[in-house]
Amino acid sequence: MPKRLICPFGQNNLLHTLSAADRTLIEPHLQHVDMDRRMVMEGPNKPVEHIYFLKSGVGSTVASSESGRRIEVGLFGCEGMSGTSVVLQTAHSSFEVFMQISGEGFAIEADKMRGLLEQSPSMQRHLLRYVQTLMTQTSQTALSNGQCKLEERLARWLLMCHDRINGDVMELTHEFLSVMLGVRRAGVTVAIHMLEGKGLIRARRGEIVILDREGLENDAQNSYGVPETEYARVIGFDRPDA
Amino acid sequence: MPKRLICPFGQNNLLHTLSAADRTLIEPHLQHVDMDRRMVMEGPNKPVEHIYFLKSGVGSTVASSESGRRIEVGLFGCEGMSGTSVVLQTAHSSFEVFMQISGEGFAIEADKMRGLLEQSPSMQRHLLRYVQTLMTQTSQTALSNGQCKLEERLARWLLMCHDRINGDVMELTHEFLSVMLGVRRAGVTVAIHMLEGKGLIRARRGEIVILDREGLENDAQNSYGVPETEYARVIGFDRPDA
DNA sequence: GTCTGGGTGTACGATAACGCACTGAAATGG
DNA sequence: CCATTTCAGTGCGTTATCGTACACCCAGAC
Numbered sequence: 001m002p003k004r005l006i007c008p009f010g011q012n013n014l015l016h017t018l019s020a021a022d023r024t025l026i027e028p029h030l031q032h033v034d035m036d037r038r039m040v041m042e043g044p045n046k047p048v049e050h051i052y053f054l055k056s057g058v059g060s061t062v063a064s065s066e067s068g069r070r071i072e073v074g075l076f077g078c079e080g081m082s083g084t085s086v087v088l089q090t091a092h093s094s095f096e097v098f099m100q101i102s103g104e105g106f107a108i109e110a111d112k113m114r115g116l117l118e119q120s121p122s123m124q125r126h127l128l129r130y131v132q133t134l135m136t137q138t139s140q141t142a143l144s145n146g147q148c149k150l151e152e153r154l155a156r157w158l159l160m161c162h163d164r165i166n167g168d169v170m171e172l173t174h175e176f177l178s179v180m181l182g183v184r185r186a187g188v189t190v191a192i193h194m195l196e197g198k199g200l201i202r203a204r205r206g207e208i209v210i211l212d213r214e215g216l217e218n219d220a221q222n223s224y225g226v227p228e229t230e231y232a233r234v235i236g237f238d239r240p241d242a
Numbered sequence: 243m244p245k246r247l248i249c250p251f252g253q254n255n256l257l258h259t260l261s262a263a264d265r266t267l268i269e270p271h272l273q274h275v276d277m278d279r280r281m282v283m284e285g286p287n288k289p290v291e292h293i294y295f296l297k298s299g300v301g302s303t304v305a306s307s308e309s310g311r312r313i314e315v316g317l318f319g320c321e322g323m324s325g326t327s328v329v330l331q332t333a334h335s336s337f338e339v340f341m342q343i344s345g346e347g348f349a350i351e352a353d354k355m356r357g358l359l360e361q362s363p364s365m366q367r368h369l370l371r372y373v374q375t376l377m378t379q380t381s382q383t384a385l386s387n388g389q390c391k392l393e394e395r396l397a398r399w400l401l402m403c404h405d406r407i408n409g410d411v412m413e414l415t416h417e418f419l420s421v422m423l424g425v426r427r428a429g430v431t432v433a434i435h436m437l438e439g440k441g442l443i444r445a446r447r448g449e450i451v452i453l454d455r456e457g458l459e460n461d462a463q464n465s466y467g468v469p470e471t472e473y474a475r476v477i478g479f480d481r482p483d484a
Numbered sequence: 485g486t487c488t489g490g491g492t493g494t495a496c497g498a499t500a501a502c503g504c505a506c507t508g509a510a511a512t513g514g
Numbered sequence: 515c516c517a518t519t520t521c522a523g524t525g526c527g528t529t530a531t532c533g534t535a536c537a538c539c540c541a542g543a544c
Binding site for chain 1: 303305306309311312313315316326327329330331332334336337360363367370371373374376377378380381382384385387388389390423424463464465467469472475476
């Protein structure tokens with residue numbers, strides 16, 4: 001049976017799972033925004049100005065070193081948010097966070113968010129618990145980067161992305177994936193052919209379609225699943241209202 | 243000029259940098275403990291029972307997947323603490339956390355810690371800011387695992403460990419390092435010889451001595467330094483008292 | 485229609501690690 | 515002191531990925 005993060009597409013699950021009181025508190029401050037591909041939500045060593053809760057689309061957190069190496073360390077969609085450093089009470093982010101796949105979301109000013117966190121311990125608690133799942137995700141990424149073959153890492157990435165989109169079609173170029181995974185573009189092409197050869201995906205120009213999700217999970221060799229399970233446990237998908 | 247996390251050896255810097263009021267609050271609950279190598283501070287999918295603030299020694303956070311792959315995703319000494327999932331308001335940890343290099347520390351029961359966090363927003367804020375530096379560390383580990391050669395990763399690891407010990411001598415076996423870095427034991431042996439050949443370290447049976455810290459930082463090619471700088475900024479090393 | 489550029493397929497030698505296996509040296513413990 | 519265990523050094527064929535390079539294909543622009 002396939003595991004999967006059941007993302008309530010078209011609404012943000014972090015907001016959805018807030019208590020009624022907290023939702024009432026935050027809603028007046030949320031502005032609807034279109035989030036286009038490549039839109040930058042925060043930048044390294046810059047103060048976070050806005051926090052974004054996605055309703056659709058996928059965002060990516062990329063770490064970099066002074067020597068210009070880059071790699072994706074986190075990914076989120078309608079289950080998550082940007083701006084976790086505000087939740088952790090530091091103004092700055094060490095990472096670049098930007099949109100990978102266009103979508104829509106809600107923005108809130110960082111200062112307002114800080115005020116709400118102070119005002120509502122339950123909201124703070126909720127978002128802190130989300131941060132924990134993010135840490136788990138990043139840790140599993142570190143594990144994956146250190147121990148898995150490219151094919152496996154690609155399978156994992158596609159699964160995580162698939163969880164966060166509506167349907168089975170993703171608009172992605174090999175070039176783009178190579179940046180996320182921190183490998184050669186040509187390497188991605190080969191890995192994609194492997195997965196395609198096994199009938200797990202279909203690749204077209206600028207597009208990858210998931211054909212066999214369960215097969216992909218198998219191929220990912222358990223490098224998928226840990227943060228997803230944790231998310232279901234610590235956040236869940238139901239409104240807490242009685 | 244070498245960068246370096248200046249760890250106030252022999253006391254815990256997170257406790258040291260608390261406000262006087264918060265120190266008064268937490269001190270009655272702290273129990274002094276000897277922390278031997280291999281001592282387990284928390285285990286995967288188990289509730290955290292105690293939180294440890296190290297005064298000396300080094301602890302390690304290891305992520306694992308169902309298929310048994312393991313790799314270190316974080317490391318801390320007298321600058322940090324275990325049990326961050328309590329700070330993030332989830333009872334459980336996804337990781338195994340254990341001592342790598344024996345030392346001493348303070349233990350506090352998880353429930354008491356939760357109470358203190360609720361009671362003192364400033365203490366919570368302080369520890370949350372520490373969590374942010376940990377996230378940065380894990381992210382840089384993910385970057386390092388994905389993009390750097392073994393020699394570079396080893397240099398980074400040795401630097402991080404060096405920051406957290408007193409002096410330049412570390413008791414470590416190749417076997418042990420191979421687990422931390424997620425590579426073959428024989429690979430570690432070769433990498434150590436590289437660094438030794440450059441005169442950066444000296445290796446004996448079960449022991450590595452740092453000879454040229456600045457040279458090591460050079461060798462690590464900027465894969466060292468980001469979380470260390472962030473720690474200095476968000477936590478610092480001075481008491482906040484006026 | 486042709487041009488142009490982004491995206492993809494492919495090749496090939498080089499390199500970093502791997503898995504495995506065996507040896508020897510140093511510590512430990514009766 | 516000798517037996518045992520732990521740790522380190524080394525070799526060798528194999529594999530994954532790299533760097534680089536080039537040709538092709540498709541979509542939109544002119």
